[in-house]
Amino acid sequence: MLVGAVLWTTMVAAPPADAAPPPAPSVVPTSSLADRYVPxxxxxxxxxxxxxxxxxxxxxxxxxxxxxxxxxxxxxxxxxxxxxxxxxxxxxxxxxxxxxxxxxxxxxxxxxxxxxxxxxxxxxxxxxxxxxxxxxxxxxxxxxxxxxxxxxxxxxxxxxxxSDAFTPVVPTRLLDTRSTVALTAGATVDVEIGGVAGVPALGVGAVVI
Missing domain, CATH: 2.60.120 (Jelly Rolls)
Structure with missing residues (x-):
């Protein structure tokens, strides 16, 4: 798992990393979508x-x-x-x-x-x-x-x-299970991101991994 950038938003949490679609957000970000990504x-x-x-x-x-x-x-x-x-x-x-x-x-x-x-x-x-x-x-x-x-x-x-909505950081490896134990079927692992590798501990809506 690599972290390479920080997306700044207001009161928006990153969706869970599972197979089910994430629920619709209940809070509208103060920054517009165009401030964050232009397809x-x-x-x-x-x-x-x-x-x-x-x-x-x-x-x-x-x-x-x-x-x-x-x-x-x-x-x-x-x-x-x-x-x-x-x-x-x-x-x-x-x-x-x-x-x-x-x-x-x-x-x-x-x-x-x-x-x-x-x-x-x-x-x-x-x-x-x-x-x-x-x-x-x-x-x-x-x-x-x-x-x-x-x-x-x-x-x-x-x-x-x-813009202030995106802050690049030096790409840093946060997780590598090759030196420990591989994840089994259905297993989950918690990875600390806030306050690590240039990512602030507070005020972060999402990260690019």
Whole structure:
């Protein structure tokens, strides 16, 4: 479990992480939805495959990412995302053609590589994950492949405006059961988030995990 950002709202609790749909909120947030997330028509920003085509023909058919390779991806002023006022973007990351088990890390361009992963490619598998990534000061995000080589496809799904409603933090791992005991069927685990890893103890409506 990774925490990567904080969403600030008023008197709104995060829905329970179970299979049932959450009940309708009884309190209307004081900040509008547009202050927190703006969806866009999904648009392809990157496709490293030889058949890859992107919305504006940038970052297409560039070949797989090698071990330790970092691709600088411009995410503003593309695919419905404005050129300014963007705090973070919602990206669908998809991997294919991995030569070995590896991991992809997405993070703001110009910042230190965090010790976390956003996508875990496997050989002979197509894998995908939706991530929220803060945008660097130059409108870019970095995408790093750890091991082997892998093709990466990136589709933008939406963006978060620069406002007090969203506060990015350094991605931090809060839970990893590999070093302890795996969760059994039906088991639950409580994870402390408030007051941890840059998340304030009070005044937080939700976090991006």
């Amino acid at each position: 866009v028509t999904p648009a392809r920003l990157m496709d490293t495959r030889t058949i890859g085509v992107t919305v504006d023909h940038q970052d297409e058919a560039g070949g797989p990412l090698g071990a330790g390779t970092v691709h600088e991806l411009t995410v503003v002023d593309r695919g419905g995302v404005p050129a300014t006022g963007v705090a973070a973007v919602a990206l669908q990351l998809t991997s294919t053609g991995a030569t070995q088990r590896t991991w992809i890390t997405a993070y703001p361009h110009g910042e230190t590589l965090p010790g976390t992963s956003n996508l875990n490619p496997e050989p002979f598998q197509v894998r995908s994950n939706l991530v929220i990534v803060p945008v660097g000061a130059d409108g870019k995000v970095d995408l790093r492949n750890a091991l082997g080589s892998v093709h990466l496809i990136v589709d933008v799904q939406g963006w978060i405006p620069t």
